[in-house]
Amino acid sequence: MNDNIFEAKNLKVHYKIKKSFGKGKAKILKAVDGIDLEIKEGEILALVGESGSGKTTTGKALLQLVPCQADTLLFEGAPLEPENRPAMKRFRQKAQMIYQDPYQSLNPRDQILDIVTEPLVVNKLVDTEEERIHKGKEALELAGLIPGEDFFFRYPYELSGGQRQRVVIASAMIMNPRFIVADEPVSMLDASIRTGILKLMVDLKKRINLSYLFITHDLSLAWLISDRIGILYLGKMMEIGDGDTIIHQGVHPYTKALLAVMPKPGQQREGLRDVLEGETPNPTDVIAGCKFYNRCPVAMDRCKETEPEMEQVGPGHYAACHLIDGLQMKQVEQTEQVEINE
Amino acid sequence: MSSLKNEMRKRKANAFLSSIVHNKMALTGTIILGFIILVAIFGPIFVPFSSTDLGNVEDMLLPPSARHWLGTDDMGRDVLANLMSGARISLLIGTMATLISMIIGTLVGIASGYFGKAVDNVLMRLTDFFLVIPWLPLMMVLAAILGTSIWNIILVIGITSWAGTARVVRSQTLSVKERQFVERTVSLGAGSWHIMVRHILPNVFPLIFANTVLIAATAILSETTLSFLGLGDPSRASWGMMLHYAFESGAASSNAYWYYLPPGICVVLVVLSFALMGYAFDEIMNPKFKER
Amino acid sequence: MKLLEVKNLQTYFTISQGTVKAVDGVSFDLDYGETLGLVGESGCGKTTSALSIAQLLPKEGKIVGGEIFLEGQDLAKLTDEEMQRFRWNDVSVAFQGAMNALNPVMRIGDQIAEAMILHQKLSRQDALKRASELLELMEIPGERIRQYPHEFSGGMKQRVMIAMALACNPKIIIGDEPTTALDVMVQAQILNIIEKLQKEFRMGFILITHDLSILSETCDKIAVMYAGKIVEKASARDLFKDTAHPYTKKLIGCFPNIEGEKIVPAGIPGVPPNMLNLPSGCPFAERCDYSQEICRIKMPESLEIRPSHFVACHRWEDLINER
Numbered sequence: 001m002n003d004n005i006f007e008a009k010n011l012k013v014h015y016k017i018k019k020s021f022g023k024g025k026a027k028i029l030k031a032v033d034g035i036d037l038e039i040k041e042g043e044i045l046a047l048v049g050e051s052g053s054g055k056t057t058t059g060k061a062l063l064q065l066v067p068c069q070a071d072t073l074l075f076e077g078a079p080l081e082p083e084n085r086p087a088m089k090r091f092r093q094k095a096q097m098i099y100q101d102p103y104q105s106l107n108p109r110d111q112i113l114d115i116v117t118e119p120l121v122v123n124k125l126v127d128t129e130e131e132r133i134h135k136g137k138e139a140l141e142l143a144g145l146i147p148g149e150d151f152f153f154r155y156p157y158e159l160s161g162g163q164r165q166r167v168v169i170a171s172a173m174i175m176n177p178r179f180i181v182a183d184e185p186v187s188m189l190d191a192s193i194r195t196g197i198l199k200l201m202v203d204l205k206k207r208i209n210l211s212y213l214f215i216t217h218d219l220s221l222a223w224l225i226s227d228r229i230g231i232l233y234l235g236k237m238m239e240i241g242d243g244d245t246i247i248h249q250g251v252h253p254y255t256k257a258l259l260a261v262m263p264k265p266g267q268q269r270e271g272l273r274d275v276l277e278g279e280t281p282n283p284t285d286v287i288a289g290c291k292f293y294n295r296c297p298v299a300m301d302r303c304k305e306t307e308p309e310m311e312q313v314g315p316g317h318y319a320a321c322h323l324i325d326g327l328q329m330k331q332v333e334q335t336e337q338v339e340i341n342e
Numbered sequence: 343m344s345s346l347k348n349e350m351r352k353r354k355a356n357a358f359l360s361s362i363v364h365n366k367m368a369l370t371g372t373i374i375l376g377f378i379i380l381v382a383i384f385g386p387i388f389v390p391f392s393s394t395d396l397g398n399v400e401d402m403l404l405p406p407s408a409r410h411w412l413g414t415d416d417m418g419r420d421v422l423a424n425l426m427s428g429a430r431i432s433l434l435i436g437t438m439a440t441l442i443s444m445i446i447g448t449l450v451g452i453a454s455g456y457f458g459k460a461v462d463n464v465l466m467r468l469t470d471f472f473l474v475i476p477w478l479p480l481m482m483v484l485a486a487i488l489g490t491s492i493w494n495i496i497l498v499i500g501i502t503s504w505a506g507t508a509r510v511v512r513s514q515t516l517s518v519k520e521r522q523f524v525e526r527t528v529s530l531g532a533g534s535w536h537i538m539v540r541h542i543l544p545n546v547f548p549l550i551f552a553n554t555v556l557i558a559a560t561a562i563l564s565e566t567t568l569s570f571l572g573l574g575d576p577s578r579a580s581w582g583m584m585l586h587y588a589f590e591s592g593a594a595s596s597n598a599y600w601y602y603l604p605p606g607i608c609v610v611l612v613v614l615s616f617a618l619m620g621y622a623f624d625e626i627m628n629p630k631f632k633e634r
Numbered sequence: 635m636k637l638l639e640v641k642n643l644q645t646y647f648t649i650s651q652g653t654v655k656a657v658d659g660v661s662f663d664l665d666y667g668e669t670l671g672l673v674g675e676s677g678c679g680k681t682t683s684a685l686s687i688a689q690l691l692p693k694e695g696k697i698v699g700g701e702i703f704l705e706g707q708d709l710a711k712l713t714d715e716e717m718q719r720f721r722w723n724d725v726s727v728a729f730q731g732a733m734n735a736l737n738p739v740m741r742i743g744d745q746i747a748e749a750m751i752l753h754q755k756l757s758r759q760d761a762l763k764r765a766s767e768l769l770e771l772m773e774i775p776g777e778r779i780r781q782y783p784h785e786f787s788g789g790m791k792q793r794v795m796i797a798m799a800l801a802c803n804p805k806i807i808i809g810d811e812p813t814t815a816l817d818v819m820v821q822a823q824i825l826n827i828i829e830k831l832q833k834e835f836r837m838g839f840i841l842i843t844h845d846l847s848i849l850s851e852t853c854d855k856i857a858v859m860y861a862g863k864i865v866e867k868a869s870a871r872d873l874f875k876d877t878a879h880p881y882t883k884k885l886i887g888c889f890p891n892i893e894g895e896k897i898v899p900a901g902i903p904g905v906p907p908n909m910l911n912l913p914s915g916c917p918f919a920e921r922c923d924y925s926q927e928i929c930r931i932k933m934p935e936s937l938e939i940r941p942s943h944f945v946a947c948h949r950w951e952d953l954i955n956e957r
Contacts, residue, residue, distance in 0.1 A: 050817035051788065065529055092531035104522040109544045118540075122532040160905070171530075190675040190844060191888040195901030202898055217817055220847075224890035224898060247892050261822035265889045266874035269851040272829065273822040279787065 005179050005211045006039040006062060009072040013054070013061050017284065027284040031057040032068070033235035036310065039179070042209040046222035046243070048258070049232035052280055055215045058232070059181040062213065063095055064088065076178070093123055096172040100184035102164035106156040113152035116140060116171045125175065135174060143170035144200055162193035169200060181213045186221075198225055219262050223247045228316070231255050234283060234291040237310065241317035252319045253296045290322070298323060371618030374611055382429035389423045403591075403598045413600035415584070416591035424579050425604050431580035432612070435496055436562035442500030443561070444507060444554045451511025452546065456519060456538055466512070472505035481564065485573040492575045499564045507553050511546055518545045552623045559616035566609050581605035635706055637838045638664040638687070638806055643710075644699035645679075645686045654909045656682040656695065658862040661936075664806065667836040669829075671849035671870070673885075674859035677906055680842045683859070684808045687840075688725045689717045705805070723753050726799040730811035735795075736783040742769075742794055743779025749801045768797040772827060789820030796824065800831065806838040814843065825852055847889045850874055855942070858882050861907050861917035864936065868943040878945040878953055880922045916947070924949045
């Protein structure tokens, strides 16, 4: 029975931006503007979007690293209580984060053993020094740094990018979490190192039924590693569904645009790429209708006025676009047309 | 296991020492200061006179001779002996005052930078107060109120010099606080204390250290000034007090250079050595810990 | 006459621990309007090759051998002053993350104009006019020359950098990971712009990246580098369809292909060799699935196995036959 490890409804992260010298009204930066998502146990959900889409902020919001509001926010079926310190401590032991930049996420003055075992020390999960060393070694070797002792007293600057990222993973795993938010964990690593880290993450998921929120801007990477993919744009979910479905049967105009420009190894291109017109709006702009309106190649008047709701397109496949019914209709018309012509 | 740890520690220490040796400024500063400290501790053993031996009337203000290498002062006391014991006093006052200043400044700076908002506002206004007030009049007033014992002098100097450190530490804290590894530590469930002590402090420390060395120079200079103006502890002869008595007894006009020059030069040397070390440590400690 | 011919380029770095043979016998050429991709992982020498061509090496680096012919003239033999004329006028570079190199207190237009005023001796008025035109080419409204960097997004700033690289109408533009930090849509836009301009001005473009997937759709030919040498060099199509070097094969496998299977590839075990102490045989031997005795002893020569398809591997035939 696959329970939901995380469930969020109408998740929002809004920041008030004060105007300098009190000119005009304060603006609100809507980093995340009403997202629904659920992550099952043992599942990898990928959040794909460009910069400014809110994908990183969503991950941080789930881990309560930034203040957020939501109609529902359940972890393991129970609501999160940000004010309850003991409850938050227990939560943090089960929900960890892996950062993008292996150079910035480690304290340059700490030795590796101390970095990896810090979670245990902070949460008083070990009683003796031997236990700490033992668990540290275990975690490092679990992350592929073998033998663990070789790394104990080294400093981050002595390790390569891939090794550092393994240290980050080791320290995230040492408390046996149930859920991990991985924020572009491999984008700063060389291609051949990436696969090692990805393999490690997938192995861990299989071994202990770990769930991931995998944040990336690389749609092909999301397809490779995740079970489901959610496409974000300017703080809202545009489409969500199975990995294969999104890639091969994505319906949202934004998804299609991303797929059109996605570089595919080995493919040769005829002519120029299909790039979207315009620029991404400012997240402080107040947009009444669909957030994608000003760049959408198939936008209608309706899109400017009303924001589309998430509607079902297929099993487990949802998209927020006014054209969905229209699209399905069009597909039916086209097949009819073809049949007539034949 | 522990041998590996010790091995790493030794290696780090060696690297640090060699970087000092290779940096001319640090080396010069360390040598001068080291020499003065050695003399302060061991010097009086070699001099047959104590600093308080009062001599006969005819021994007053004698120029340097084989018997008294730096001559005698207006009370017939051996100047060299006084200089050495003065070294102890001046260095003691300087270092203790610096310690107090550093501790207060660091506490205020880190708390202010880390907690922000109301705490920051209050602490920074307090800091501004101490920054803006002219230190010499303040010191004179405090010395007059509290009395001129050696510990009061230390306190006075410490209280008037922490504000600069606090400001510098605060801005460094603000920048360290935003770094990703600090956020990571929050996500591990760490509390404020752990973050401030284990992550912010070590990353702020090189700055504090470089700053402290300069403050030490100022502290010693402050003590000299206070003493010279007559607010020092009359029962302990620091260099400042020697200068005070020198001028009081008219050594300048009677050209008894051996009385006022040596303490003056010593103060300059100590301050210079601290300044050199301060500049050099800034250089040494920064590039060492670059992550990339 | 080709636009650019690099023959046996050798660039070594002298550091306290020894000599690093960052580029060791690299040859390639580039024709007018052609795009060459230089691909490899960190430390393989691709950036150093580019910096050698543009003569922008740091002081520890020096071209110790080989020739770089730009329209027949050997750049490697020029003095610093002579090179000043070439730099930016004929060969310009757009760096990775260069958008962070913009002066925050200077208007965009002035920054673009700077290069032109320096190298082409244009008047400030003319230079600003041209800056405005360049922005239009970058699909940014020309009036924005009056704005400051903070008013531009990351992608726009990178386009400004490219505008700067184009300011003096160079013959060759070298892009060193020009789109790495950027979103995929912005990346596509920038690559589109460069391709359009290439066709219009018949510029040569050397694209340096670690991302093989953008190379196949952008470049005419690709050179794969490892430990300072080119291990395989071919047209974009041939490199993917007729891969002849084990490293290339493994590298291609590291990039997810949505037309293929959904398994996480194995990656390449081990680490790149220590550039201070390179082995005597093939530098890839110890990480290679196909390596044999001879690979560790003898450095493979670069052979032209098909027209314009070069590979430096003792076992290339086995690889080709496997397909």
